[in-house]
Amino acid sequence: MYELQCPACNKPSHYNFSDYLLLCPFCSTTFRLNQEDGHKEIYGDHYIIPNTIDGATGKELALEWLRRLHHKPGAVEQEFFVTDVKGFSIPLWIVSLEGHTSWKGLVKKQNRQVIRNSSSDYLMETGQFRRTYRWAINARNNICETWGLTRLHEPPEPIHVEWDGFPFDSTFTRGRLSDEEGRTAYEARNYFEFKYSNGTPILGVQVNEEEGLRRAKNQIELYHYKLACLNADYLIDYRTELEVAGIQLTHVPVWKVTYMYRPTGLLRHVQKPRERHLLIDGYGKGVLSGELALVYHDKVMINAYVSAAASLFFLLLGAMWHSAFLLIALFCMGIAALSIFTSVKKRAEKEEEELRKLSASHSIDRDKKAGTKAPARAS
Ligand SMILES: [Zn+2]
Secondary structure, eight states, rough: OOEOOTTTTEEEEEOOOOOOOOEEEOOOOOOEEETOOOOOEEOOOOEOOOOOOOOHHHHHHHHHHHHHHSSSGGGHHHHHHEEEEEEEEEEEEEEEEEEEEEEEEEEEEEEEESSSGGGGGGEEEEEEEEEEEEEEEESOTTTTTTTTOOOOOOOOOOOOOOSSSSSSHTTTTTSSSSSSOOOOTTTOEEEEEEEGGSSBBBBBBSSSSHHHHHHHHHHHHHHHHHHHHHTTTEEEEEEEEEEEEEEEEEEEEEEEEEEEEOOOSSSSOOOOOOOOEEETTTTTOOOOEOOSOOOOOHHHHHHHHHHHHHHHHHHHHHHHHHHEEEEEEHHHHHHHHHHHHHHHHHHHHHHHHHHHHHHHHHHHHHHHHTOOOOOOOOO
């Protein structure tokens, strides 16, 4: 930390020089310092999206989300405990750009069973698609410092996301629990001022503009390559051209909620409470990303533990008392274990089905709002 005078209001303050941009705590001016000659340059394209929630609202939003996913909404208050609610304003580089991709590939002919890959089974097709984005890149060095910020992009297409950037508008409109349609987060932004964070800490800007731009371009090229692959069975050629309209820095409010699951009933004694997380948009109140407490695998494992413990007990009983008990006990054990297993399996399947429905409805909302279309196939 070094002391420095703000180039706008001239008041001295302490700054961390490893940050790419410095923020004056008195007048909220954003500036760059050239460390060699001490020259200060004011940076104007800095915005902030106001934070509209506090810790209590964050907690209530998390519980509401859990109630929607739980098979017994009334039991949520007894079984789930919010242990931590933290809000902050993260800096994002938002790159406005248009990506135009053309592709060429072999597509399997319809109504024909391909037995071997012969040339007559495929048609050569070409196509192109164009998409515009406000692509967001985290301006913090460690993208893992906050849970959930590494994979925010949830595209409607069946592709595996390998990048941390995301289209800003569709991401920050998803997962809203209430139907109130207000301005989008992007429309609600203001020129940067500390007061709009409403008490949440403002994280420093560590990644520079050039890197933000380069990462956005790399990620969109990779995304468009994967989109092109969906069109053809064998993608032969493709080309993506990117037109950058602008880049700006925006501080965005995000809340991380940590919760624990402690089931009532038998499960309480075998299930070790584990921390789970939720990421909430601090402006639109949508759930950006969330971890479910108990998944199918966990339930099966719990049953395995219960069965193992019980069979041990019956084995002991059989050995100590009469060997005939051993056989009967084991037989009963088998039936009990099987019935528990099927009931739990059914319940887990039901929960997963609900989760799928919920996430499907989110992606429909998202498409509607973002106005994006699947890449058209030219024929
Ligand atoms: Zn100042």
